[in-house]
Amino acid sequence: MNQYCISRKLFERAARVIPCGIYGHTSPVFTVPGRFPYYAVAARGCRYQDPDGNWYLDFLCGYGAVLLGYGYPQVEEAAARQREKGNCMNHPAPIMVELAEKLLEVTRFGSWVVFAKNGSDVTTWAIAVARLTTGRRKVLKVAGAYHGVGAWCNPTGYGFLPEERSHVHDFRWNDLDSFRKLVEEYHGDVAAVVLCPFHHPSYGRCILPDPGFFPTVRKICRREGIVLVLDDIRAGFRLHRGGSHQWLGIEPDILCLGKALGNGYPISVAIGREELRVAASRVFLTGTYWNNAVAMAAALEMLKILEQEPVVEHVQEVGRRFCQGLRELAWRYGFDLQCSGPPSMPFATFSGDDSFFLQQEFCARVAAQGVFLHPHHNWFMSYAHRDLDIAEAFDKIEIALRQLREGLVKR
Numbered sequence: 001m002n003q004y005c006i007s008r009k010l011f012e013r014a015a016r017v018i019p020c021g022i023y024g025h026t027s028p029v030f031t032v033p034g035r036f037p038y039y040a041v042a043a044r045g046c047r048y049q050d051p052d053g054n055w056y057l058d059f060l061c062g063y064g065a066v067l068l069g070y071g072y073p074q075v076e077e078a079a080a081r082q083r084e085k086g087n088c089m090n091h092p093a094p095i096m097v098e099l100a101e102k103l104l105e106v107t108r109f110g111s112w113v114v115f116a117k118n119g120s121d122v123t124t125w126a127i128a129v130a131r132l133t134t135g136r137r138k139v140l141k142v143a144g145a146y147h148g149v150g151a152w153c154n155p156t157g158y159g160f161l162p163e164e165r166s167h168v169h170d171f172r173w174n175d176l177d178s179f180r181k182l183v184e185e186y187h188g189d190v191a192a193v194v195l196c197p198f199h200h201p202s203y204g205r206c207i208l209p210d211p212g213f214f215p216t217v218r219k220i221c222r223r224e225g226i227v228l229v230l231d232d233i234r235a236g237f238r239l240h241r242g243g244s245h246q247w248l249g250i251e252p253d254i255l256c257l258g259k260a261l262g263n264g265y266p267i268s269v270a271i272g273r274e275e276l277r278v279a280a281s282r283v284f285l286t287g288t289y290w291n292n293a294v295a296m297a298a299a300l301e302m303l304k305i306l307e308q309e310p311v312v313e314h315v316q317e318v319g320r321r322f323c324q325g326l327r328e329l330a331w332r333y334g335f336d337l338q339c340s341g342p343p344s345m346p347f348a349t350f351s352g353d354d355s356f357f358l359q360q361e362f363c364a365r366v367a368a369q370g371v372f373l374h375p376h377h378n379w380f381m382s383y384a385h386r387d388l389d390i391a392e393a394f395d396k397i398e399i400a401l402r403q404l405r406e407g408l409v410k411r
């Protein structure tokens, strides 16, 4: 029987009533249809189960949203306590104030916080705040960077008008000349520069910032009155417990956080400097569920845990060991596998595999053994990944590598 028999039937039903069956980033087209799990029915720690009863040792962690592990007890208890009191009410709950204060304390640069649900909500809002503050139109971003699904940055652009991104211009990561060129070309009209802490393009190796990149961008932004927005949605809390600007050693003007902030509960925030407060109070920001208190309680607990436990150190260390062990294992079977990016969220590639065919085959075989490694997206380490999990993952990955080598030899 096929490993994904029940899942595929469910997907066939879904395709009749939901566009594409599963759409967006979890669509099967982003892995290899039929060779990866489609749905999840339960999750605990660093593992989840699909409808066919298969369990996976997970290295994607809800696309980064789950930092402590699925169902982390302290976070779940804090969420449950708040749920008892109330979640969606007519007014924000007092915990919103406590969370805002905590966020300012740990991120150490801003003077206000606003709340939303998804990363896209706050990245899109941040550029509106930058435009209102500066009275300028242009937004500069890095080619290939993902900042969500807003009209200004939607990756496909389908359904949007070209005009909606006519004031958005791309420069190249780590290329200060291409950045300076845009600043000069649109001198006096650049409202914002939006950057991630490191470059993680789709289907491409991650690239860390050169030592001078952020300090120079920071300096130019200050000189030119440009708002520097750090999109820390994906990397937040896996590089530094107080936000990735502290890992980079710079202060942004607006910091966008989401994903790991709620350890799976839907919450995103933008944190900003005093100079932007007036615009922040004017650019209308709201959503029916954006004041919900349960996600705020989860986020507050998450931040407290980050203060008490060596979470960031752990994900970095476990990632380092995972990448190194994987590389050695692959090498034993004649494959040159490299991990790029920070070890807490690495992106693996086989050398010479520009088409990603080998990577897809590898990850599909690994999935068949019960380990989930995404073939085209960076992976995420969690606090729940322990030595025994890594050892088990290596045993299973080794089976996949052996099969892969034998398959290639037979061809």
Ligand SMILES: Cc1ncc(COP(=O)(O)O)c(C=O)c1O
Residues within 6 Å of the ligand: 063, 117, 118, 119, 120, 121, 123, 146, 147, 148, 149, 196, 231, 232, 233, 234, 235, 258, 259
């Ligand atoms: C860097 C970055 N920015 C923004 C977003 C959008 O976040 P969301 O999917 O929560 O809207 C993502 C999502 O992956 C992201 O990785």
